[in-house]
Amino acid sequence: MAALTDVIYLDNNATSKVAPEVVEAMMPAFTALYGNASSMHTFGGQMSHDISRGREQVAQLLNAHPEEIIFTSCGTEADNSAWYSATETQPEKRHLITTKVEHSAVLAYGHYFEDKGYEVTWLGVDSQGRIDLDELERAIRPDTALVSMMYANNETGTVFPIEKVAQIVKSHGVQLHVDAVQAVGKEVIDLQKLPIDYLALSGHKLHAPKGIGVLYLRRGTRFRPYLKGGHQERGRRAGTENVPYIIGLGKACELAGANIEDERTRVAALRDRLQQGLLAAIPNCKVNGDQEHRLPNTLNISFEAVEGEALLLQLDQYHICASSGSACTSGSLEPSHVLRAMGVPFNFAHGSVRFSLSRYNTREEIERVIEVMPGIVRYLREISPFASFLKK
Amino acid sequence: MWEYTETVRDHFLHPRNAGVLEDANVIGEAGSLACGDALKLMLKVNSDGVIEDARFQTFGCASAIASSSALTELIKGKTMEEAARLTNKEIVEYLGGLPKEKMHCSVMGEEALEDAVRHWKGLPSRSREEEGRLVCKCFGVTDRQIIKVAKENNLSTVEEVTNFIKAGGACGSCKDEIQSILDKLRSLDKPLEEIRPVPRMTNVQRMQKVMRIISEDIAPRLALDGGNIELVDVDGTTVVVALRGACSGCNASQLTLKNLVEKTLREQVDPAITVVEA
Numbered sequence: 001m002a003a004l005t006d007v008i009y010l011d012n013n014a015t016s017k018v019a020p021e022v023v024e025a026m027m028p029a030f031t032a033l034y035g036n037a038s039s040m041h042t043f044g045g046q047m048s049h050d051i052s053r054g055r056e057q058v059a060q061l062l063n064a065h066p067e068e069i070i071f072t073s074c075g076t077e078a079d080n081s082a083w084y085s086a087t088e089t090q091p092e093k094r095h096l097i098t099t100k101v102e103h104s105a106v107l108a109y110g111h112y113f114e115d116k117g118y119e120v121t122w123l124g125v126d127s128q129g130r131i132d133l134d135e136l137e138r139a140i141r142p143d144t145a146l147v148s149m150m151y152a153n154n155e156t157g158t159v160f161p162i163e164k165v166a167q168i169v170k171s172h173g174v175q176l177h178v179d180a181v182q183a184v185g186k187e188v189i190d191l192q193k194l195p196i197d198y199l200a201l202s203g204h205k206l207h208a209p210k211g212i213g214v215l216y217l218r219r220g221t222r223f224r225p226y227l228k229g230g231h232q233e234r235g236r237r238a239g240t241e242n243v244p245y246i247i248g249l250g251k252a253c254e255l256a257g258a259n260i261e262d263e264r265t266r267v268a269a270l271r272d273r274l275q276q277g278l279l280a281a282i283p284n285c286k287v288n289g290d291q292e293h294r295l296p297n298t299l300n301i302s303f304e305a306v307e308g309e310a311l312l313l314q315l316d317q318y319h320i321c322a323s324s325g326s327a328c329t330s331g332s333l334e335p336s337h338v339l340r341a342m343g344v345p346f347n348f349a350h351g352s353v354r355f356s357l358s359r360y361n362t363r364e365e366i367e368r369v370i371e372v373m374p375g376i377v378r379y380l381r382e383i384s385p386f387a388s389f390l391k392k
Numbered sequence: 393m394w395e396y397t398e399t400v401r402d403h404f405l406h407p408r409n410a411g412v413l414e415d416a417n418v419i420g421e422a423g424s425l426a427c428g429d430a431l432k433l434m435l436k437v438n439s440d441g442v443i444e445d446a447r448f449q450t451f452g453c454a455s456a457i458a459s460s461s462a463l464t465e466l467i468k469g470k471t472m473e474e475a476a477r478l479t480n481k482e483i484v485e486y487l488g489g490l491p492k493e494k495m496h497c498s499v500m501g502e503e504a505l506e507d508a509v510r511h512w513k514g515l516p517s518r519s520r521e522e523e524g525r526l527v528c529k530c531f532g533v534t535d536r537q538i539i540k541v542a543k544e545n546n547l548s549t550v551e552e553v554t555n556f557i558k559a560g561g562a563c564g565s566c567k568d569e570i571q572s573i574l575d576k577l578r579s580l581d582k583p584l585e586e587i588r589p590v591p592r593m594t595n596v597q598r599m600q601k602v603m604r605i606i607s608e609d610i611a612p613r614l615a616l617d618g619g620n621i622e623l624v625d626v627d628g629t630t631v632v633v634a635l636r637g638a639c640s641g642c643n644a645s646q647l648t649l650k651n652l653v654e655k656t657l658r659e660q661v662d663p664a665i666t667v668v669e670a
């Protein structure tokens with residue numbers, strides 16, 4: 001096993017390192033201050049103060065009101081809760097709209113609702129992963145309960161035009177849920193200006209631990225809790241509060257706010273350098289996704305005629321961590337649903353690699369990847385029977 | 393992350409016999425680019441039928457490369473008759489095991505070897521039609537193949553069949569049929585013969601042929617006008633292509649599509665083909 005310091009970690013869209021400041025902030029809640037916020041003694045009572053502070057920190061990052069923040073166990077729970085609430089509170093509406101490129105937290109829930117007899121419109125994307133706003137508008141019906149759409153795609157980094165989406169959806173009086181798990185901390189999100197009803201975020205994508213997420217619920221939106229059984233979170237999410245993680249997520253959001261400029265400038269420049277370096281050094285590869293509207297940290301690139309898992313395991317030899325949309329890594333024998341929805345040809349889809357950076361990456365690390373990648377691709381092409389198909 | 397044995401890792405990182413065998417006289421192939429893995433086995437067989445040298449080229453994941461490497465090591469020095477008796481099990485054993493989801497990599501080795509043996513005997517590659525009835529359209533797998541792999545490896549569930557031969561692993565619409573094949577297998581102790589040849593090309597075969605004709609015939613012709621073509625997908629008899637270069641945006645592109653691309657593919661591959669633009 002490589003020492004942690006040797007690892008070049010470029011898989012931040014999968015999960016991210018917990019910031020040292022976050023660990024530090026959480027520690028007291030694991031050791032001395034283990035009370036239950038619901039208890040009628042001062043010892044437990046001080047926990048509710050910590051929870052409020054965490055809530056304020058999250059609200060501030062999103063420019064929301066603290067009471068609009070509901071802590072959940074993860075992003076998936078937040079996504080599911082939004083769908084649950086929107087359908088429970090509007091039982092007469094039996095139509096839902098989402099896209100073909102959502103995270104499985106939404107995709108699977110969409111299929112579940114189809115099985116329950118709902119009609120779901122699955123919006124497609126073009127070859128760069130962009131949705132068609134006219135198609136969205138045409139899909140909205142009087143019985144549409146919810147439009148659910150990701151802010152930014154986890155695989156390609158393509159950012160959807162959420163402002164315009166919100167305008168369209170709200171002009172028809174329909175509820176809107178945005179899965180912003182990949183976008184928070186990388187895109188500036190202002191919920192005073194953005195009229196969306198539900199938004200989901202996940203702690204471990206922004207340097208908080210795994211096991212904590214948030215459902216933002218706009219004031220005045222009717223709500224039914226997904227988890228029932230307690231008065232926590234003003235009766236909107238039962239279950240004893242995960243105090244240390246709430247403190248950690250609050251701190252992580254504060255840090256995200258402070259670092260967003262760095263993310264959008266320095267990290268973006270590192271990503272651009274990586275893209276340019278790989279494209280220049282390796283023939284027959286291409287970038288997947290919308291390069292104009294893209295998360296600053298994400299690069300999804302396909303190497304023709306090589307297979308993604310083989311690439312990743314070769315990279316692993318150099319302690320470089322990335323991920324792939326190839327069939328072999330998806331566990332489903334088919335390449336990524338996102339790349340397929342974009343119509344990426346299969347000779348490219350099987351050879352896709354996603355590099356996702358964070359503020360902890362350095363220029364040296366990026367140069368190292370640019371140095372080793374061409375050799376790996378050349379080698380795998382040498383032993384691939386399809387290398388002869390490649391255009392010179 | 394997959395749990396690979398040390399041997400698998402070793403054969404992936406340091407594959408034995410990888411690359412082109414210049415003086416090969418017998419070739420065997422299995423898999424396809426579309427399915428995500430493919431293997432080309434190249435053998436030099438002498439007049440006594442002994443495999444003097446074996447090399448491979450593989451497109452695929454770590455276990456596909458390791459399985460190919462193991463296969464070449466296993467058959468070198470053997471006679472073709474001996475080699476013909478080899479099954480995927482020996483490849484798995486040689487590697488000290490494979491994750492269950494990756495068993496199909498060893499089966500691909502066995503299939504390439506089978507193909508080579510046929511060529512050595514002067515027979516053409518076995519077409520899927522001779523292989524029986526097509527069950528899984530996504531991966532071009534027939535009932536005979538399923539029965540063979542299920543018997544050789546004692547498979548009893550659909551999930552196991554998917555792990556070994558991929559059938560059922562994409563759209564899943566063939567799962568019920570796989571189950572009924574397994575049910576029949578279990579209820580019979582005598583070998584199940586189910587040959588109902590359907591003279592029809594599988595998706596994979598069609599895709600390979602389409603790929604070849606586009607790259608060898610159509611693309612060069614378009615290149616004369618400064619255009620280019622890319623194959624996006626083959627779904628049944630629908631071929632999805634993208635026109636690039638001077639062809640894209642050209643208002644004659646619909647004509648090109650119908651008159652050149654579709655016509656050529658209909659003539660050379662399958663009269664049922666329709667070509668659409670991505």
Ligand code: FES
Pocket residue numbers: 527528529530531559560561562563564565566567
């Ligand atoms: S037909 Fe078998 S998986 Fe689609």
